[in-house]
Amino acid sequence: MQPLTSNSLDTYSDEQLLKHLPGFTNHYATVNGVRLHYVEGGQGPALVCLPGWPQTWFSYHPIAAELAQHHRVIIVDIRGMGSSDKPATGYDKKTMAQDIYELLRYLGLEKASLLGHDIGGMVAASFGFNYPQATDKLILADGAHPSEGMRQMPMLPAPGAFADKMDGQQPYVWWMAFNQVKELPEQLLAGRFEYLLEYLFRYVMLDESRMSAFDRAVYAAVYNQPENIRAANAWYQALEQDIADANTYERLSMPVLGIGSHVSYSYLQMSLPYMAENVEVIGILDSGHYMFEEKPAQVLAAVLSFLQPFAN
Secondary structure, eight states, X not given: OOOOOHHHHHHTSHXXXXXXXXXXXXXXXXXXXXXXXXXXXXXXXXXEEEOXXXXXXXXXXXXXXXXXXXXXXXXXXXXXXXXXXXXXXXXXHHHHXXXXXXXXXXXXXXXXEEEEETHHXXXXXXXXXXXXXXXXXXXXXXXXXXXXXXXXXXXXXXXXXXXXXXXXXXXXXXXXXXXXXXXXXXXXXXXXHHHHHHHHHHHHOSOGGGSOHHHHHHHHHHHTSHHHHHHHHHHHHTHHHHHHHHTTOOOBOSOEEEEEETTTHHHHHHHHHHHXXXXXXXXXXXXXXXXXXXXXXXXXXXXXHHHTTSOO
């Protein structure tokens, strides 16, 4: 990967990236005390899309155009991500869900369906728990609300499980612990985050070639900045509060779809029925974690089928 310069950073600006998504437009809104960046396109029932770590709104580009054929698609850089504000606090998922709720109010929307991937799935689940009246349907792609089960994650990998590719039955997600550490990650990774990206995509994807060199450069341009690393790690550092909040919630009553990859299908099968009364879990088992890039057609089929009768 070539070093990023000021000119190359312009190549990866939101305005330039929107050229990859004709019909989508760039917006900002100050809600719940933070300025959120989002892009929007399409018409129809609202579908709010929330990305995960270490990506931005651009992670939805493989599926956004088709979703916009059926929905008003609103892809948000969550608090601490991309071009959104990166305050010192507020990274518990309940506060981040309030960000999204206030954004809906800003947009004049009473209800929406939500699609969240990874950390975005945690925020989407929290939205469902805290604002059920504003949630039509909920889709969680390789991400669900933090729970007590996280405490069972091993400090050391199971024997033979820590190889070049993540073991789907015995996953070892060492970055969950690394991202808990304050200050050190940004000191180590500022200006060289591409090394972590290269490792991560190789480890958690079954076909890492599906994450293009351009996509990798987009995310490196964002996460090479110390403040962006600090803010993204704060999503993980808030997990203790998230788990405490989870213990106060009633089960979700709206329709919930879990989409699990090779690395998370078994986990979602076990966990989502405890979270929701009306839940369906499907597996895209020939994909790793970054399923939008690896298997966009399968993701679209699952999402649009679930959102019926909206997607007519």
